[in-house]
Amino acid sequence: MEPIRVVLVDDHHLVLAGLRMLLEPLPHLAVVGTAATAAAAYAAVATHRPDVVLLDINLPDQSGLEVCRRLTTDYPGLKVLALTTLHEKSYVTRMMQEGAAGYLLKNASPEELAEAIARVHAGKKYFSDDVQELLLRPAPAAAAGPLITRREREVLLLIADGLTSHDIATRLFLSALTVETHRRNLLTKFGVGNTAALIRLAAQQQLL
Known part of the structure; x- marks a missing residue:
């Protein structure tokens, strides 16, 4: 064998x-x-x-x-x-x-x-x-998260995967500027100042 x-x-x-x-x-x-x-x-x-x-x-x-x-x-x-x-x-x-x-x-x-x-x-x-x-283990009750669009969610998932804005733009057929806009909007909606905090909060709210 x-x-x-x-x-x-x-x-x-x-x-x-x-x-x-x-x-x-x-x-x-x-x-x-x-x-x-x-x-x-x-x-x-x-x-x-x-x-x-x-x-x-x-x-x-x-x-x-x-x-x-x-x-x-x-x-x-x-x-x-x-x-x-x-x-x-x-x-x-x-x-x-x-x-x-x-x-x-x-x-x-x-x-x-x-x-x-x-x-x-x-x-x-x-x-x-x-x-x-x-x-x-039963999932804890999720905190009410911000309302995000379908495209913002796609960008969020790819950010969590470790992709750069350029990689995300290529994957989603968007411009890098558009991806940066989505990234800034996500930071604003979640009320955080950096990507690490964004991913952590999104995971806590079971969005990843």
Whole structure:
């Protein structure tokens, strides 16, 4: 039986080295590539054609949400397993919407990590116990948020994905000036002064 081919994507080289050290001795797994950026991840997947990608959400050049969407769109048979420290329901649900097959926290044991890889490779979903508990937890009553237009919501979601105004303009076929106007309007409507506060408040109000 051929081993499961895995590509590791994380922006910390020590994490990549540690994951490789944990997984390489396992006979049913083969680490075929590593990447510390989204760009490197796309190249590694194109070169090595893995079965499973272990993907961190925090990457320096692009959000892991966008990376997951692109990989699962370009490679329909590929299984993406989120491996992250982000323990928030909004990130779990967004990763699932973008095509991820599972969500695992970085406090997982080596045995659980290996099991998760095998499960998603077999076509099943995998969530760590902490994540399952998070998904089952009733959502708090959302605070009344500002009224935003459909286009503003599209821009908001892409801002949360880590896209620049230029990238958003390209994606939505708008001018960069129009996107900047939407961005300023969102900051004003939410009553915040920067993008980080905008994303945090939008997530609290379950708009992401």
